[in-house]
Amino acid sequence: MAELHPACAPLEFLLGTWRGTGTGAYPTIEDFSYDEEISFSHLGRPFVAYVQKTKHAGTGLPLHAEAGYLRPQGAGRVELVLAQPSGIAEVLNGTVEGRDLRLASTAVVGTPLAKPVTATQRRLWIEGEILFSSVAMAAMGRDLQHHVVSEMHRSRPEVFRRP
Numbered sequence: 001m002a003e004l005h006p007a008c009a010p011l012e013f014l015l016g017t018w019r020g021t022g023t024g025a026y027p028t029i030e031d032f033s034y035d036e037e038i039s040f041s042h043l044g045r046p047f048v049a050y051v052q053k054t055k056h057a058g059t060g061l062p063l064h065a066e067a068g069y070l071r072p073q074g075a076g077r078v079e080l081v082l083a084q085p086s087g088i089a090e091v092l093n094g095t096v097e098g099r100d101l102r103l104a105s106t107a108v109v110g111t112p113l114a115k116p117v118t119a120t121q122r123r124l125w126i127e128g129e130i131l132f133s134s135v136a137m138a139a140m141g142r143d144l145q146h147h148v149v150s151e152m153h154r155s156r157p158e159v160f161r162r163p
Contacts, residue, residue, distance in 0.1 A: 002044035007072045011048045013099045014040040014070075014124065015158035018131045021057060022150025028140045033057035036150045038133065040070070041158055047071045050082065072096070078103065080122070087114030092122060099126040119144050129153060 004012065017039045025031045034054040041049045048070040054063040068082025068090075080092040080103050088110045094103035101124040108117050119138040124131065131152045138144040 002042060004042060005044055005046045007046040007074070008042055008048055010072055010076065010096045011040070011070055011078070011101070013126055014048065014101070014131070015042065016040060016154045017156040017158075018152035019155045020131075020150055020152030022054070022133070022148055024148040026137075026139070026145075026147050027142055032063075034063055034148075034150075035060075036133070036152060037155075038131070038152065050080070070101075087111035088117055090120055092120065094122075101125065115139060116141070 017037065019035070019037045022034050022036050023031065024034065034057050036052065036054045038050070038052045043049070049067075050070055051067045053065045055061060056063055064084070064086075066082050066084045068080055071079040071081070073079060076095050076097055078094055078096050078101060080090070080094070082092075083089045088108065090105050091107040092103035092105050094101065103122045105120040108120060110117060117137055117139040121136040121144065123134045126132070131154070132149070133152070134149040135147045136144050137147045
């Protein structure tokens with residue numbers, strides 16, 4: 001059992017595995033529903049590992065996945081670096097205040113065959129015992145706009161020692 005790094009204390013509210021459902025929309029695709037699982041874990045270092053997977057709510061087929069690291073920067077500032085198997089990588093900066101994390105991209109890059117995404121905004125927040133997640137994106141020549149939102153419950157807490 002790793003000791004929670006003191007820099008990660010502002011992100012402690014996220015630790016564990018969360019599962020739930022969400023909906024998505026974008027002008028270039030049909031609206032959809034999905035099942036989501038997000039895990040936040042730590043290794044006693046000054047970052048929190050993040051892994052996300054979604055499946056189509058009706059068929060159970062995989063839809064999306066991403067993995068990365070939340071990097072607390074002190075004074076309520078946080079960075080997120082993540083990669084997606086679709087060939088997109090994002091760097092985001094933002095703030096954590098209480099149980100509310102807000103991030104905006106400073107760089108979004110893609111491989112030559114990835115769909116063109118130019119900007120993203122993400123928010124993770126907890127109300128009661130529910131983790132909400134929302135993502136907005138600018139893609140396919142469109143301005144930044146809502147893409148997905150989900151509600152999840154913690155299915156497995158992260159175990160750690162306090163420093």
